[in-house]
Amino acid sequence: MEQGRIVKAISGFFYVQSISGIISCKGRGILKKKEQIPLVGDQVLFTITDRAAMEGMLEEVLPRFNELIRPPAANVDQLLVVFSYTHPAPNYVLLDRILMMAESQHLPALICFNKVDLAESGINRSLKAAYETMGYAVIETSAKSGDGLSALKQALRHRTTALAGTSGVGKSTLINSMFPHFSLETGRLSQKIQRGRHTTRHSELHQIDETTWIMDTPGFSTLSVDYLDETEVRDCFRDFEALQTTCRFHSCLHLEEPGCSVKNAVKEGGIHPNRYQNYVTIIQEIRKNRRY
Numbered sequence: 001m002e003q004g005r006i007v008k009a010i011s012g013f014f015y016v017q018s019i020s021g022i023i024s025c026k027g028r029g030i031l032k033k034k035e036q037i038p039l040v041g042d043q044v045l046f047t048i049t050d051r052a053a054m055e056g057m058l059e060e061v062l063p064r065f066n067e068l069i070r071p072p073a074a075n076v077d078q079l080l081v082v083f084s085y086t087h088p089a090p091n092y093v094l095l096d097r098i099l100m101m102a103e104s105q106h107l108p109a110l111i112c113f114n115k116v117d118l119a120e121s122g123i124n125r126s127l128k129a130a131y132e133t134m135g136y137a138v139i140e141t142s143a144k145s146g147d148g149l150s151a152l153k154q155a156l157r158h159r160t161t162a163l164a165g166t167s168g169v170g171k172s173t174l175i176n177s178m179f180p181h182f183s184l185e186t187g188r189l190s191q192k193i194q195r196g197r198h199t200t201r202h203s204e205l206h207q208i209d210e211t212t213w214i215m216d217t218p219g220f221s222t223l224s225v226d227y228l229d230e231t232e233v234r235d236c237f238r239d240f241e242a243l244q245t246t247c248r249f250h251s252c253l254h255l256e257e258p259g260c261s262v263k264n265a266v267k268e269g270g271i272h273p274n275r276y277q278n279y280v281t282i283i284q285e286i287r288k289n290r291r292y
């Protein structure tokens with residue numbers, strides 16, 4: 001048996017990266033046991049059934065250190081959310097949704113604002129500061145000038161990082177600039193491949209070097225929050241958490257309730273008003289969906 005890591009799973013085949021190359025494996029043996037559904041990111045044992053055709057059979061899924069539900073993946077260390085300051089302008093509701101999803105799955109998140117070279121000198125950095133105050137690491141980069149690339153590279157090294165962010169923010173350019181030996185010819189980010197096709201929504205893992213992996217996760221960019229209820233959404237806003245105990249009502253959702261510390265903090269500047277507005281938007285969406 002050989003060991004490898006599942007980098008892609010499509011239509012019943014599991015593509016396993018190993019010293020023998022990428023072997024497309026069937027999962028029959030494992031699936032029959034019904035113990036575990038193999039996930040992208042899993043370390044697995046497999047046997048080669050046809051070396052010339054690069055085909056094999058999964059035999060065993062090795063223990064995972066974590067498991068994500070959205071997107072389905074295993075052994076992911078962190079999430080990197082990439083936005084650009086301009087072209088396209090950041091969608092902060094989307095940023096908060098992505099962070100919320102990471103929180104709900106106990107996945108550490110890192111934020112990157114790219115294209116600093118295009119941002120006007122007078123750019124409003126209050127939101128960047130707000131996310132830093134919440135405890136998120138924020139890295140500003142320019143894939144064009146090279147600013148911030150060594151810091152970002154440092155943060156990705158020796159880890160498996162799921163990548164999120166809409167098309168056009170510069171994800172492929174960043175990866176290519178940081179890891180020039182890694183050719184996106186062979187490992188193109190799937191949002192590009194999928195542009196115009198909207199049925200395939202699978203994650204794909206790219207091995208950058210021996211210990212560095214990037215997981216392209218198209219599913220992260222158009223998020224529905226239907227799997228969380230209002231209380232869970234509230235608990236994923238980590239900046240609200242510390243204030244929860246001082247709200248008059250123990251179960252305060254920070255909406256219409258009197259004596260709400262979160263709303264006070266918005267008024268007094270402790271919580272960024274956009275962040276609070278994004279929270280209200282998400283809660284309203286959940287309430288609206290529930291009515292159908």
Ligand code: GDP
Nearest residue numbers: 114115118142143144167168169170171172173
């Ligand atoms: P992706 O869809 O997120 O992978 O984005 P791409 O890497 O394809 O980049 C989209 C466009 O933005 C390309 O034309 C890049 O050349 C450009 N781009 C990426 N990063 C930067 C940057 O830091 N500064 C500038 N000025 N342009 C950038």
Ligand code: ZN
Nearest residue numbers: 247252254260
């Ligand atoms: Zn409250």
